[in-house]
Amino acid sequence: MSRLATGLHRLRRSASSPWEVLWSALASCGLVLFSQLAVAMVPRLFPSLSLLAMLPIAGLVFIPAILLGRLWRRFIGVAASAPLFVLFNILLLWGVYVFVIRRDTSSLLDMLINAECALLLWGLYRILSGDPGIVACDSSYLEEDGCKDFVEAIYPSEKLPMLSRVRQCNWCKANVRGYDHHCPAFGTCIGQKNHRLFMALLTGFVVAESTYTMCSTKYITRCINSGTLRSENPVSLNMVISTMLFSILQVLWQIVFLMWHIYCICFNIKTDEWVISNFPCFGLFLHQLQVVFSLAVSCS
Numbered sequence: 001m002s003r004l005a006t007g008l009h010r011l012r013r014s015a016s017s018p019w020e021v022l023w024s025a026l027a028s029c030g031l032v033l034f035s036q037l038a039v040a041m042v043p044r045l046f047p048s049l050s051l052l053a054m055l056p057i058a059g060l061v062f063i064p065a066i067l068l069g070r071l072w073r074r075f076i077g078v079a080a081s082a083p084l085f086v087l088f089n090i091l092l093l094w095g096v097y098v099f100v101i102r103r104d105t106s107s108l109l110d111m112l113i114n115a116e117c118a119l120l121l122w123g124l125y126r127i128l129s130g131d132p133g134i135v136a137c138d139s140s141y142l143e144e145d146g147c148k149d150f151v152e153a154i155y156p157s158e159k160l161p162m163l164s165r166v167r168q169c170n171w172c173k174a175n176v177r178g179y180d181h182h183c184p185a186f187g188t189c190i191g192q193k194n195h196r197l198f199m200a201l202l203t204g205f206v207v208a209e210s211t212y213t214m215c216s217t218k219y220i221t222r223c224i225n226s227g228t229l230r231s232e233n234p235v236s237l238n239m240v241i242s243t244m245l246f247s248i249l250q251v252l253w254q255i256v257f258l259m260w261h262i263y264c265i266c267f268n269i270k271t272d273e274w275v276i277s278n279f280p281c282f283g284l285f286l287h288q289l290q291v292v293f294s295l296a297v298s299c300s
Helices: 003-012 016-045 053-070 074-076 084-104 106-130 137-145 150-154 195-224 233-266 271-278 284-294
Strands: 165-170 175-177 182-185 188-189
Touching: 016 053, 016 084, 016 233, 053 233, 084 106, 084 195, 084 233, 106 195, 195 233, 233 271
Parallel strands: none
Antiparallel strands: 165 175, 182 188
16 A cells, blocks of 8 residues: 555655746746845845844835736746745855855754755655555555545545544645645655654754854854955845845744644644534635745745
8 A cells, every 4th residue: 555655655756847847946046036136136236224224125125026926827828836946046045155154064963054955855855756644545545444435535534444543634635634724835745754854844944043043143243343344245245144134934833833742742632533523614714825935935
């Protein structure tokens, strides 16, 4: 059964043609550049503001930039992909670090941030190519236990104890063991087989973006203290500031998200189960919220 589930999972992922993937990659790359350039206008238009004061302005600029980028689909007929959006953001931050910030970073910190970025790319590949725990069950097997379909088999799961804590994802219509939630950013379900990897990735993003923020802050402080701020390339300096503001915004919501999942792990709670038990009428709204969030960041 596990081989069949893995095969179905890979088949679902390979549904898009290579040309669709290529155009989606180009749209995602363009959206990343467009959103980061929009945030880079904040220090250019408000040079007298402190970095802390720029932070809420950057948030107000970044969200409309993403929503405006969503309109690209109407003009070019191609939607960006959330996993590719995440991938190109990692590559952009890594590129700005290597070509601009790296010369002012210690060797130890340089090794650390390069290792963190490489591990994030590896983890992103693993969670995209891996199986979250999809369960495929033969229809005749369900009929023997008096179940008309898979949904009836898992609600309630007493008829088939082996299907305990298996849920059907409303997003991708997959039946996942240990289903926690569908992650729009990674474009996959989070289940029994990839939950640890998801937590490691989430922690890795917090650590890597915090490290990048520290390195970029040191770079800007060095430019100010040495009096070379005016002599620096304004494009590169603005990109450092914009990517730093983006990293701070990311860390703020990721820490809250990470704390929530740690709480769920401590009390053996799944996100989907918590929503169903506490907000029975909230399931549809949560699904629609996932759709809105997916559209907002041009997700899968």
